[in-house]
Amino acid sequence: MRIFTALLLFSISICQAQQVSLKRDSVSSTKEYVSLYVKNNMLSSIFFKVIPKDSIPKTIVFSENTVIKPSERVNNFIKIPRNILKTDTSKINIYDYFSFKFGYGDPSTVKHNDSYRYLLPYKKRRKLIQGNFGSFSHDHIASNHAFDFGTKIGDTIYAAREGKVVMIKENSKKYGRTRKFINDGNYVIIQHNDGTTASYFHLNFNGALVEKGAIVKRGQAIGISGMTGFTTIPHLHFVVHKATVENGNISVPIEFEGYVGKKFKKGKRYARKTKK
Ligand SMILES: [Zn+2]
CATH class of the missing domain: 2.70.70.10 (Glucose Permease (Domain IIA))
Known part of the structure; x- marks a missing residue:
């Protein structure tokens, strides 16, 4: 018996689930920013919602609502300026800044066939x-x-x-x-x-x-x-x-x-x- 939302209890400090991975991108990261990519591991689109904590600095770059295509990887999905990081950059706890929700498919086109x-x-x-x-x-x-x-x-x-x-x-x-x-x-x-x-x-x-x-x-x-x-x-x-x-x-x-x-x-x- 399970509650779906708990899939978002990622086990490592930068979040990672089976359906969608959000990880540090060492190639895109710069001296100024730590860059995170998001990867859709499913063969359906995924809707990914990033909910910022009220207190987060305005200098963090992200988009709130994104539809990620099947198997697509989006680079520079979240960019966190290094100068605001609370901790050593190898151990970012993304939950200090955001919470997340995701859904399978594209909310703009899904409509359940209730007569099925x-x-x-x-x-x-x-x-x-x-x-x-x-x-x-x-x-x-x-x-x-x-x-x-x-x-x-x-x-x-x-x-x-x-x-x-x-x-x-x-x-x-x-x-x-x-x-x-x-x-x-x-x-x-x-x-x-x-x-x-x-x-x-x-x-x-x-x-x-x-x-x-x-x-x-x-x-x-x-x-x-x-x-x-x-x-x-x-x-x-x-x-x-x-x-x-x-x-x-x-x-x-x-x-x-x-x-x-x-x-x-x-x-x-x-x-x-x-x-x-
Ligand atoms: Zn159940």
């Missing part, structure tokens, strides 16, 4: 262990509309909707009950033709059955369920996101084929009602 009926992303009857607005971890704008299905380790996970695989991670074996494990979850992220993305989280080690860049059909096997990241229970965290200028990723309400108009309840078991 998603396929349940697994086949067997499985218990919903946390539903929409669940107080454990679905209490944030990016996770309110997420589902935690109690899939077992080894269950096959299927694409709930057709699209393009824009990011995968499958190299982790780690899990745990604290937020420090949040970046250890394996996942597949698929972008749909309306610009939204579906995220399939907590997959098994080597549990992605598709490659980054693959075009997948609805109902295609895409992963193996597991227990990686911020969780101690095997399950699938499934959520559809859209990027917004204000908040970065927000989760969107969706409906499942065979369950239109029905609210999924925690503790109840659900199975696919349709083959396709």
